[in-house]
Amino acid sequence: MPAAALTPAEITARLDRCLDVEFTFLRTEEPAAIIGGLPPEQQRYILDWVERVAATNVQLAYRFITRAIAALDRLDREVVEAWALHAMDTYDQKGLHAALAVIEDVEAFVHLVHARTAGVVLADSLGVLTHFAHGLAGRPLELAEGESPWTDTETIFLPPLLARLPRREDNFLLYKALVARLWAQTRFGTFRHPLSQAAAASGEPAAFLARFHVLESLRLAGCIRRELPGLARDMERLRRALGEPPLPADWQALAAELGRPGTGVERVLELAARPLAPPPPGFLDGTLDVAAVEACMQARVERERAQLRTVLRDVAEELTRGDDRAPADLRFGTRREPDPGQPDGERITLTLDAEPVPVPEVVHRLTTSIVQDLGEIPDDYLVPAGDGEYDPSLLQDQEPDPDDVWKGTYHEEGAFLYDEWDHRRQHYRKNWCAVREKDVPPVHDDFAERTLARYSGFIKHLRKTFEAMRDEDRVLRRQVHGDEVDIDALVEALADARDGREMSDRLFTRVHRSERNIAVCFMVDMSGSTQGWINDAERESLLLLAETLETLGDRYAIYGFSGMARKKCEIFRIKTFDEPYSDEVRARISGITPQDYTRMGFAIRHLTRVLGEVEARTRILVAISDGKPDDYDRYYRGEYGIEDTRRALVEARRAGIHPYCITIDREARDYLPHMYGPAAFTVIDNVRQLPLKVSDIYRRLTT
């Protein structure tokens, strides 16, 4: 039976409610009248979507009404829905102004959709292209979005969307060709000589660089023809498809000369100083940003020099161990050997007293990288570093310090980004939570001792419980194959044979050894609401658990979580999977202190990822919390948080993880079954029950 049409009053009431007219003073009569004129099914459809958009922003929803009705005449519902979601994503990322622009200009969106069907979005191909770049480079080379294609030698910047050619495959090829072309700049020594100096010396820097760019592109094209002939063919085809004119006749000879093997960037610099009139660079040539390149290279060259010298010291120490030479006496050198596989036609190997020395992989990587930058290994790089000569921080590739995030304006660098489920939108908010891993400052006090002493009897009991769970070897009888003859079975079989019956072939015993293969991750609520007895209970039970899990020999990790709005989601490392249980871990358990709020979704998602990287047959995620998802941003409270947590648990389950939730609470609440629906859960009010509950979970999952 088709649903009845809504009355104007009903429509107005629904709009008034979702648009908050009481506070926003939006006028709903007119849109209500328009909706009233639609067929009943369409009325519900529009209202439903208005409500979903209104959950993100009321103004956005208000504009959406009239635009959507007009759009529905011409567009499929799928397109309209994609448009609404795109507007909401834009709101999340860029704010109301940009989102309203999306709503206002449905045409632009439709155009974008068309561009996307033929075009390629960088974000979609980033995985493949990044692997491609790593395969080519053999040293860190990342990809990122940028206005135009260029590279600073550590990152290749690419436009977010390419739709220059009518076919999708060709647009992807454009990306691939750009990556290879920009990689070639870093690989074949484009920046080996300080370009800014040469440009300044020429007296007309801009014109010099323009000439250099075109000439260098000709040289690199030659390198790519030799190194990657398949791609060079594709690039030639793309160039024609892009409608770029062929080289002017007088440049053909230059191209042939520069494309010859063995032509270095020196020749290009020489030519660039001449008053040539270059044709415009092609799209695939990318652009040059000399200042950025030089800054980036200088930092890397310094770092790698320090790294190489420090590693050489270690090598020298190893080589001189057991004889009377001092490490500083060793003289390292280099030797050039012809190697047709290398772009320069030779390979540089490290020598010691003119003999090649075996070097660890890390030295090999460093020398390769240095040779790529400089074309050689300068002599001062080969002097082993003195003790304490370098600041250790220089030796590490910088990782952003999670605490720095809050010192300036916050940024998302170095954070893991996770989607979050918005139940009203019925869709994910993309990359919504910025998650960082931090360390818990260890507190060396008598907490562990005290707790262990207080619960010593209980620990014994727990150990017994867990030990009983250790899946002991057991002998399987009457097997077809096995280590020993099963005498009972054999006697029976012989008797059967005498009687003329068929003789069984199940005559062996076999020892069934089961090797436990479990990884369990504990996720502990460190929100402010755990202050007091819940925090104490958590710490005590974690300690008891760690003590007893050691008897079982399973791999386990402990992480804490807490958050304050979506940009400060924090995961605290208490014990990682690789780390042994130690005093340090005990001190960190003691150091668990209540932090901010209970945002659970991101923690489940992050630890699902952590667990996913562990090799184990059974993966368990035990979430321990005080039950109330809650955050500083008000919207996470209540239903939103419950639905997001529920969704994250569904995702964990889908990733092959057994989630198990334990709520420490003195009163069981009615929303728990729904929130924890996808997982098994239990409510306890006594710390002693926690380890026992965990042993229950274990029993259930391992037998």
Next chain:
Amino acid sequence: MNAQVLKPEEYFIREEPYYQPVGDEIAIFEAAYAQRLPVLLKGPTGCGKTRFMEHMAWRLGKPLITVSCHDDLTASDLVGRFLVRGGETVWVDGPLTRAVRAGAICYLDEVVEARKDTTVVIHPLADDRRVLPIEKLGEMVEAGPDFCLAISYNPGYQSVLKDLKQSTRQRFVALEFDYPEPELEARIVQRETGIDPELAARLVKFAGMTRNLKGSGLEEGASTRLLVHAARLITSGVAPVAACRAAIAEALTDDPEMLAAVNELSSSLF
């Protein structure tokens, strides 16, 4: 022609298996053999460990008994067991016992995969005692001068579960294997398959690219063995890009993104 049936200890390698030495591994193995020391071969999969063993067995003129270890392989599988035959129990030697009795070379491939109880029989054979205890028979078999124990292990598996224990590894003379230098590797591929030298060099370059991806998405790069496979396909008429896809890319990974990237690399090269 029908297959030839041989007892393991009669399996002599009659024709010289092609092996291209990279360093002094042949001399070291011969010295270890003469001194009755067991040998441990370390290295990634498909870099020539097994071929090296075949070559050495041929060179020394000894039968080679290879056991590929798996996670259900127990000490009994190596030593032997009782079987029931016509109402009687009969002892049947396992491959290790056969090798000790016959003075053969026993090669335990990927030894870390085997059950932990295998160390009980490996340890006494691998130190200066050189005896194999057969508990069920109440016997000790003393190895003669011809017997040699070799094991292999791939340190690339970073899992703690698959590490070789110190007490085991410190009994062996260790030889490290790695993929050969590019020219050498190209020569090996060419020699094994008769492929055009230019294509062999490109295949090796491709292998280098996949090895660059080790650790950032691939567990291992393409091994020399995979290159030989691809080269064989190419010599029988398969287009290079298709051969790389079938013989190398699909063998390396199932991840669709990585697969796409590896295929993009090969299509750039050929």
